[in-house]
Amino acid sequence: MDRNTVVKVVIPVVVVLIAIVSILVVTGIASENPDGFEWALFEWAGIAEPEGGFGGIFAFLGEGPIADVVTGGIGIIAILIIAYLFFKLISRRTE
Numbered sequence: 001m002d003r004n005t006v007v008k009v010v011i012p013v014v015v016v017l018i019a020i021v022s023i024l025v026v027t028g029i030a031s032e033n034p035d036g037f038e039w040a041l042f043e044w045a046g047i048a049e050p051e052g053g054f055g056g057i058f059a060f061l062g063e064g065p066i067a068d069v070v071t072g073g074i075g076i077i078a079i080l081i082i083a084y085l086f087f088k089l090i091s092r093r094t095e
Contacts, residue, residue: 058070
């Protein structure tokens, strides 16, 4: 196996591993507790929390850690694909 083939295999594997670790770390950081501003509005000032009109495109998954991991993974993969296409387009313009 030559060097270029190894690089073409290793880089995507490393990117996928980084995406998986990122998903797991970010889902652990998310909190359901309101921040100080939300607490002041809803509890102290007595303003009712608004109802959401649009549940999102992944609302059918419900709520919970599995749904968070799935939607986070889809988001990260979508961003990676968009970034890849963007940089591929930019590299073609400079050649």
